[in-house]
Amino acid sequence: MGVTRRVVSSALLLLLGATVCFASRALLVAPQELPYGVGHGIGDVIPGGGWHFFPGYGAGGEFGGIGEYGGGYGGGSGSGVGYGAGGDHGGGYGTGAGTGSGGGYGAGGEHGGGYGGGGGSGTGVGYGAGGENGGGYGIGSGKGGGAGYGAGGEHGGGYGGGGGSGAGVGSGAGGEHGGGYGTGSGAGAGGGYGAGGDHGGGYGGGGGSGGGVGYGAGGDHGAGYGTGSGAGGGVGYGA
Known part of the structure; x- marks a missing residue:
């Protein structure tokens, strides 16, 4: 009888101690703040x-x-x-x-x-470090993968790489859409936007429909280089 009473008492004490410990921890962390x-x-x-x-x-x-x-x-x-x-x-x-x-x-x-990195639909989207949407890097694969947004101005200095539809879009570093590089493959891949003026100094490379569009470096649409293959590929604007 005495042994049973000791065992029950010990178990109750352990349970009480654990309850107090967990309750104190919950109060200290203040979950309403996080x-x-x-x-x-x-x-x-x-x-x-x-x-x-x-x-x-x-x-x-x-x-x-x-x-x-x-x-x-x-x-x-x-x-x-x-x-x-x-x-x-x-x-x-x-x-x-x-x-x-x-x-x-x-x-x-x-x-x-x-x-942002990963695989699947819409993966690898990176948003900014400098301005409102600056200095982001996006890598990945799938539809819409690898979109990079900006570092300098509103949408500056972005790099985008990847594969699939609309992949590899790079937007700007200098002006509003400056100094971007875009590489990749698929429809509309490899679009690069500017470094100098409004749409200056961009390089675009890639393959597929509309690939390799480059926009300017000097004036409004100056000194652009375009390389690529497919329908509408390799379009270069100005100097």
Whole structure:
């Protein structure tokens, strides 16, 4: 009888201690300030679900960090979306596979300094580091993959590489659409926009319909080079 009582008492004490520990941890983290946690799996008993005694749920991190939505990683459909560390949506990195995966949003301005990589439809979109949509790099494959947006002006200094329809579009570094380089293959691939004036100093290379369009470097549409193959390929504008 005495042994049974000791065992029951010990079990109750252990249960009480664990309850106090988890409750204290939940209060210290203040989940109302970080409603989506520092990342999936942090504090979870089972990755991908389970108890949430402090912010964090699932496997692979989704929200949290320094800015409003900071720094997530993951895999699967719509996976790997990273939100912010600097401005409103800064310093995020997204990697993964599946539909819409690999979207990275910003570090510098409103949507700055993001990198996106992955595979599937619409993957690999990178948004900016300098101005409003500056200094972004996009890599990937699939429809609309590899779109890069800007570093200098409003849409400056972007590089885009990839394969598929509309891949490899590079927009600007100097003026409004300056100093961009576009390479790739497929319909409309390899469009490069400017470095000097409004649409200056661009180089475009690639293959397919409408590939290799280059726009200017000197005046409004000056000093452009166009190379490529297919219908409408290799169009060069001015000097």
